[in-house]
Amino acid sequence: MENFQHSSETYFNRELALFEFHRRVLAQAKNPEFPLLERLNFLMIFSRNLDEFFEIRVAGLMKQLDLNAITRTPDALPAEVVLQELSEAVHQSVKEQYQLLNHTLLPALQSVGIHFIQFQDILEKHKRWVAEYFSKQVQPVLTPISLDPSHPFPRLVNKSLNFIVSLEGKDAFGRQIEMAIVPAPRSLPRFISIPEHVSGNAQEYIFLSAILQQHIDDLFPGMKATGCYAFRVTRNADLILAEDVDDLAVALKDELSSRRFGRAVRLEIEDDCPQEITDYLLNEFDLDESHLYRIDGPVNLSRLTADFDRPELKFPVYTPVIPKILRKGSVFEVLKKQDVLLHHPFDSFKPVINLLREAAKDPGVLAIKQTLYRSGPDSEIVQVLAEAARNGKEVTAVIELRARFDEESNITVANILQEAGAVVVYGIVGYKTHAKMILIVRREDNQLVRYVHLGTGNYHAGNARMYTDYGLMTTDSQICSDVHLMFQELTGMGKMVHLKALLHAPFTLHAGLLQLIEQETTFAREGKRAHIMIKVNALTEPKLITALYEASQAGVKIDLLIRSICCLIPGQKGLSENIRVRSIVGRFLEHTRVYYFEHGGAQKLYCASADWMGRNLFSRVETCFPILNTRLKKQIIKDGLENYMADNQNAWTLYSDGHWEKVTAGADENPFSAQLYLMEQKQNNI
Structure with a gap:
């Protein structure tokens, strides 16, 4: 994976660090050891992650630029630089995503009898059924919208599937119409199972876009459709509520309706769409080429879900155990x-x-x-x-x-x-x-x-x-x-209430964590054994990162299991030599928050609802609770921390230059998956 540039020597940029996590998810779809449908599922997860990434993170950066606002971040990287780097990285990753889909996953699925029919794949045997399905199930709910002086460009809902159609000829009123928009109603499935009497023995699924493109002329009688291209616009979906609202529920309902039509932040369109049409759409959405993603395949992979009823192509079913x-x-x-x-x-x-x-x-x-x-x-x-x-x-x-x-x-x-x-x-x-x-x-x-x-x-x-x-x-x-x-x-x-056992945000959690890190630092300076193990989804809070750097310099051994965003720079001489950062991306989404401190042999252990982010520590109500029972404490240290540090199948290591590298088992090591170990351990103890 390419490395991003960073302006700070002590802090990785948050947005770039988050996108690195999304690339690790995409890498799971490339894993040949995973079953085929699970690889397809990771491809869809990557798409859903990207949607939210654009709706929230990219949208926030674009808003900074729109308002000409300067936001001081610890990494000191300007918003325009972050957006430029993200655009290059996302374009490359989307290209890899569709290459994987078209040249690896779809052919492999076809070899085991699962066929996805796109427009160019429609055969003679399909056409009669496709025509009947279009006339009975699709056409009655479509609303073509011509683009002319009396029909301005419609307001299109966030992430909705739409088609832009180029036309020749005149309509019923004698108007010369050159283009139209056809929104695909959300009530329609994005791909449909073809009946067995049509498909034969194969499991065949046809995309809605293929059905519509096959019969686009039927929507414009007397005219000729010269092109039909699926596209999708992603919008800013972040909600901002005033703090002096009278009724939170009512205010939220009002704000939710506006989310569907926020500022456009990304345009996805089929890759064969002519440049003049993409330019037209970019102009309508006030976007430039850096926000355009030409898609070689289905525009919205996140909707590619169905019960394929092929258990041999999925992970073995795991039934959670009741103690x-x-x-x-x-x-x-x-x-x-x-x-x-x-x-x-x-x-x-x-x-x-x-x-x-x-x-x-x-x-x-x-x-x-x-x-x-x-x-x-x-x-x-x-x-x-x-x-x-x-x-x-x-x-x-x-x-x-x-x-x-x-x-x-x-x-x-x-x-x-x-x-x-x-x-x-x-x-x-x-x-x-x-x-x-x-x-x-x-x-x-x-x-x-x-x-x-x-x-x-x-x-x-x-x-x-x-x-x-x-x-x-x-x-x-x-x-x-x-x-x-x-x-x-x-x-x-x-x-504020004073608690005896729990730490809680936004009051005592941040200060309590700093104190625990500082105590570990003191133990190290006194020559005592000192060890910190932290497992969270994200680490971005500057003061905690600074405290961890100081602890590392004092000799504290620090093991961090960070699923997604890590703004701390590990392994840097004079700063963080004693800090190791890992990320586990496996079958299950890692979500536990566990904080361990050696504490001079007393071993303080906490579980929490909070990640080590500013929003969790200062803008949320969070709990951090101690594990007091010795047996349970040992169990969490072994299963929830050490177990994951030993993983050599689903683990990634972060290096000081910002790149993540997949961990592989050494020549003298046995393959070990933390999640698989826990599944087997629970099943064996039934």
Whole structure:
């Protein structure tokens, strides 16, 4: 991979570092060891990642330029330089993406009986069925829009599939029309399974674009279509809410409608589209050539999803395990005796749902409080909370409406819970509630006992099957008291609460982490063993990076597992020789946040909802909870940290010049995958 330039000797640029992660995802699609459909899936993930990257990160940089604003960043790289480097890198990666699709994956899929039919692939045997499908399923919902003085260029929705058509001839009113736009309704699938009586024995799928291009003339009777080209525009989709809004839900609904028509930031179009047409579109969207991506294939790969029913072309099915201790009897009875640690997706998410389900029905339970960041209206958790409210429990849900791209879903969740009788709180304006907490209050022998679940990931069962996360269920009195105080802080008014066991943002987490790093630095200077291991999704916060540099210079051994953005420069002489940075990109999305400090042999270990980013530490409500049980502490150190540092199959190493290199097993090493090891370990202990 090419290296980006960097203006700072101590800090990598955040946007460039994030795109490096997207390139590591694309590299997974190139991995010949992965099953074919999984490689195709990684190609789609790369497309979805790029969409959000343009909607948020590139859009933010372009806005800086539009406003002529100068944003001081630690890397000191101007926005125009970052945009130029990103444009070159993204264009190259998109080219690689489609070369991989066209010359490797599609031919390989065809060799095993899965055919994707594009316009140039339509055969005589297909044409009759395609014509019938177009007339019955496609044409009735299409709305061609001519481009003429009475029909200005239409407002096209963010990321929608559209076609620009060049025409010859006159319409029914005698007008000479040269071009038209045909939006593809989102209700139509982007590719369709061809019936077996047409395809024969093969699994054949035809793209909607191919069907429409085959029959584009049918939309313009009496005229001739001389060209039809699929295109898609990506827009700024970031939401900005004023901090003095009267009703957050109402303000958010208003802002969501504008997201669909934000400033254009990227134009994708089929590569055979004539230059004069692309110039016309670029002018309409106020973009230049650097924002144009000519696509050699389907314009939107992120919609290339279907149940192909070919298990031999996918990863072997993995069934998450329910820990033995939770398979029988009451969850409450188990938690009275011991803490329970869940490591998703290797451990099932069902125990969390079962805890809530038991609480919803238990006559002794008086109250349930929970934060919800991404759950969805169809979530079992939402249904159980609604049931608990209807059963007379005092249910309080702190719902973060502003979870990016889940805002509308979260508004629906809030309405469901309110209708069931739950108290719904939208958190604090200006601070996203990103903490993952459940608090259950239960009457036992005339005393009130608290039960708590704390997690590193969202209360979303689907994510729990794809993301690696930790969840702790405990009755520890200090932790439970702290969680109780945090809920009071979120739902009430008053000064910052003082917690005994937990660190929490935006108040004590950043200072607490600096203190822990400084303590480790002191141990090293005193000649004692000092070791820091951190596993987070991103590391960007300058003061923490500076503290890690100082710790490295003092002799602290530092191992960092950073999934995506790493702005710290490792292995640089005189600065960071003792810092090693790795990234794991595997079957599951690494999402755990674990902080380990040797602490003179006392071994302090925390799990958290927060990455080491400014937004998490200063603009969000986050939890960081200690693992106090010795057995669970050892388990996390082994499985969640050391295990990943030993991976030589899905690991990448970051070097001081900014490039990432895939780790390979040495001649005297056995292949080792951290995720595969954890799957096998759990299955073997059933």
